[in-house]
Amino acid sequence: MTSINNNEPFQSDVLTDGYGIDDVIPVTLKSEFRVAEEDPTAPDGSSRFDTITFYSYLVTHMRSDGGPNPNSFTAGTNLVLAPDSEAEVSIVIVRAFDKHRFPLEELRDDGEIFTTSTITFYGTDGNGNDIAVSGSIAISYANFPDSNTTT
Numbered sequence: 001m002t003s004i005n006n007n008e009p010f011q012s013d014v015l016t017d018g019y020g021i022d023d024v025i026p027v028t029l030k031s032e033f034r035v036a037e038e039d040p041t042a043p044d045g046s047s048r049f050d051t052i053t054f055y056s057y058l059v060t061h062m063r064s065d066g067g068p069n070p071n072s073f074t075a076g077t078n079l080v081l082a083p084d085s086e087a088e089v090s091i092v093i094v095r096a097f098d099k100h101r102f103p104l105e106e107l108r109d110d111g112e113i114f115t116t117s118t119i120t121f122y123g124t125d126g127n128g129n130d131i132a133v134s135g136s137i138a139i140s141y142a143n144f145p146d147s148n149t150t151t
Contacts, residue, residue, distance in 0.1 A: 001028070001029055001119075001121070001134070002086065004025065004026075004027050004119060005027075006026065009137065009139070010023070010025060010137055010138070011140050011142070012139055012140070012141045013143065014099045014107045014108055015099070016146060021099075022094070024090050025090070026089070027091055027121075028086060028088045029079065029087055030085070030086040031081045031085055031086075032084060050083060050125045050126040050127060051083060052081040052123055053124055054080075054081070054131070055077065055123050056075065056076050056077060056122045057121045057122065058074045058119070059073055059091075059093060059118070059119055060072040060118050060120075061116075062116050062117070062118070064116065065113075068102065068103045069103075069115065070103065073098075075092060077089055077091065091119070093117065093139070094139070107143055108143050112142035113140070114140050115139050118134055119134065119135055119136070119137070120132055121133050121134075
């Protein structure tokens, strides 16, 4: 995973124009040949070029203050990553459903919470081997001012 939300933190608005809507962000994944002698992160030796198919992802949220976390969830995706290539996929990072549930619903009137959210993509390579890659993003949740609000 080379980028989540263009390597920027994310603000999740729990109420947008009176509604809770899904928050969608871009994630960039890269397939790259690794040689063990040149890359100490290649613990299993040299990697083989093969197509990787990602079929689902898991999002987990963890608050640093120890408070209740937004719900974790798994969603489907269909991303085929050819050998030695890069691809971008848009995923839901915060579901509208969860904005109507504790603890996010309580932020409609006041308050803000912060999480480190981990995204793990699951798939297989062309040889049937399981693949999992993870990355994290900082998210702040609040009822941020809507852009079309007049004062």
